[in-house]
Amino acid sequence: MRRALTLSLLAAPLLAAALAAGGQAQQLGSDIPKTFKPVDGAFDFERRSVDIPMRDGVKLHAVIVQRKGLTDAPIVLQRTPYGAESATQRESSSHGAMTVRASDAMLLDAGYIRVYEDVRGKYGSEGDYVNERPLIGPLNGTKVDHSTDAYDTIDWLVKNLKNSNGRVGIIGTSYDGMMAAMALVKPHPALKASVPMNPVINTWMNDDDFHGGAFRLIGFDYYYGQDAAKGNAGDLWRDAYDDYDVFLRAGSASDFVRSHGLQQLPWINRMLAHPAYDAFWQAQALEDILPKQPQTVPTLWVASQWDQEDIYGAIAAYRAVSKVDPNHVNHLVLGPWAHGGANGDGSTLGAIRFDSDTGLWFRREVLLPFLDAHLKGDGAGDTLAPVTAFQTGSNRWQTLPTWPLACDATCTAPMTKLYFAGNGALDWNASTANGRDSYVSDPAKPIPYRLRPIRPTYATGSTWRQWLVDDQRPFSDRTDVLVWQTPALTRPVAISGAAVVDLLASTTGSDGDFVAKLIDVYPAEYTDKPEMGGYQLPVAMDILRGRYREGFATAKPIAPNQALRYRIVLPHANHVFLPGHRIMVQVQSSWFPLYDRNPQTFVPSIMNARPGDYRKATITVDYGGAHGSAIELPVVAAK
Structure with a gap:
């Protein structure tokens, strides 16, 4: 107490002297500089953000990540509504492999330029966001869609990334997988490989929103987070701990929508207006659209046997395009995973174990060789079987000539x-x-x-x-x-x-x-x-x-x-x-x-x-x- 009082008495005359000498109190500036440039000499990677112009003048935001000193390198593009910036900032590190997820780290280590781009209207990109924007046609009277945006992005990348070899692949899971599939519609000549993983192909026909005609109530969480803000709107609020109680008390799907104000979201209104598989849904069915395109881009369709979100899309698309694929550029992988499981540890799922890390095996033995063959070479090194499938129960990978290997519901022969x-x-x-x-x-x-x-x-x-x-x-x-x-x-x-x-x-x-x-x-x-x-x-x-x-x-x-x-x-x-x-x-x-x-x-x-x-x-x-x-x-x- 005595010491504090003494210091106070000493400080008073010093402050008075400073004011007398300067004539006024010291003026304070901002502690935040206008720009801050990290000292990144020890970084093993380069990262930069760019805005890429589309044919209608809208600019889409992208992040480019690559190893330092990379030359003559192929490009792997991912188009996403989930935030390009956050996809490349998973950890704060001087090592590029730490800033992205494990599957992307493998590509960085293998000498690929990774590009992540926000789809139009989301996060850093300009324009209007339309959830699952239809391709140009009866449901889209504009001159742009995800196919044209992919084309324009690839065109800009091969012209502006001087250290690239001019060969581009596109990859993505779920919605991003749908982007990889839509890029196959009138593809850019530089697009040499596509990897749609657990893609949304037909959201009514057993992907996200309907199964067998029954409506998925749990999708409201996704559409609120996705559509209520340009970024992520967060979690949809609840009035009970158990969702069983929440939805039972709400009543019908429309009752739940009104109770949470979700009628403000156009996509939800469109779903409610089209409960049957009518022309609205049929016009967007990619398994019907893609076979009408020449099969020129080598494509690796990746499906998960226990995909809780998009269990239909990859297999349906593969089966459809393989019927019009004389050069056999399409391949299918079926793994023992949940949605997106190929990107992580595939050793177990719930109580079930598979005796090995099936996700790592897929990335090393299938994904990387496929990309290397088509993006670092001319495709001659692609020795991948038409179908690579993990057999659950025996826990072993199989290479198969076709899918399904047996007759199924679409065959004339009995099962x-x-x-x-x-x-x-x-x-x-x-x-x-x-x-x-x-x-x-x-x-x-x-x-x-x-x-x-x-x-x-x-x-x-x-x-x-x-x-x-x-x-x-x-x-x-x-x-x-x-x-x-x-x-x-x-x-x-x-x-x-x-x-x-x-x-x-x-x-x-x-x-x-x-x-x-x-x-x-x-x-x-x-x-x-x-x-x-x-x-x-x-x-x-x-x-x-x-x-x-x-x-x-x-x-x-x-x-x-x-x-x-x-x-x-x-x-x-x-x-x-x-x-x-x-x-x-x-x-x-x-x-x-x-x-x-x-x-x-x-x-x-x-x-x-x-x-x-x-x-x-x-x-x-x-x-x-x-x-x-x-x-x-x-x-x-x-x-």
Whole structure:
């Protein structure tokens, strides 16, 4: 106390003297310089931001990253709505490989120039943002789209990056994968390779927004974060911890939209206005558009067997373009991953392990050799098989001549059937005894799609990434889920393609959903990993909205109490059911809140259903005889 007082007394005359000498108090300037230039002599990379002009005068913001001293180098472009600047600032380091994710670090180390560009209207780019902007045509009357923007960007890069070799590849995952696919429409001559990974190809036909006609409620999180701000709008707010409660209390999809003000977002309004697969969606279907283009750009389509977001796109696009590809420039990879899993550690997914880092193997043994062959050479070194697929169950990579290896739902030859039978049995032979199993589906108590509490998609603690491999035992015991299974297998059963659950079923309602799950049941005691004993591993699962049983373009009511056929085509899988395991099929009528509840009363649009429309219904599945309910499996030889 005494010392502080003494210092104060001493400071007063000094301050007075300073004021007397200078005549006024010292003026303070800003501590922030107009520019700050890092001392980057120790950096092993160069990074710069540029604005690239498009044909309509709009400038798109891009970030260029490369090793110092690089010459005669190929370019790998990524076009993104998620922020080019942040993609190259993952760590603050003098080492370029630390500033980008692992897959990009591999490309930097291999001598590639990496370019990240904000799509028009997002982050640093000028222009208007249109979510999933359609290509020029009936839905886009302007003179620009993602194809022209890719063309103009590539043109600028090869003319202005003097240390490049003039060869460009484009790569991306999810939305960025869609950008890599759209660049194939009237491609720039310098585009020599494309890698669409888990791309959005048809957002109605089993990619992000609809599956089998059922609407994905959880997409509202994405569209709010993406469309409510030029950057990232953040997380959509909640009024409960468990999303099951949030969406059940809200009511219909439209009710949720109004309760959160989401009607301000044009894309959400467009989705609500087009619940069926009408001309709006059909005009944007890239699996129909791309085969009309000459197949000149070597393309590596990358799919994930357990992709929780875009499980449809890569395989659908590959199958479509490979039919008009005489020079075989298209390749397919199917890995044991979740969405984007090829970019990270692919050793495990949830409780499932694969005996190796499958993501690293793919990047080293497939991705880099493919890019090197076409971007550092003339393509002569491309020895990649048409299809490279990881076989789950046996945990090994396979090279295949085509996909699917077996016949599937689009073939004229029959697949191998497992017939539903009494006492919950699945049998290789059709039973001569007819039977029926029933359950009551209550929209007031829908079946959760993963264990509760269900956290929002991107929330801390969310299991969104792994839910497609979650143990299904918590659901198989419910009274509103039907279960059939084989005895323990005495020989391996391998499938390669898309299985189909062929239901002969009736409902007391005039509408309804059918969810089908193909499951690998582990032995009750499992030596390799005891905690996996009895695990019910989903191999493939999906949903069909009953109103679309005759076609997705037009909704039709279901005739109550009439046995009708419902064919649920499951996602593609490359899997072997091992001896000692069982093959199981589960059937149910809700999957909430991944998909909106079907009121089970026919209404013009389920998205606008009112509280009184939601009613219980009894669903009955018929079996027995050659035309009874069954699952059709794309069986191949187990090697």
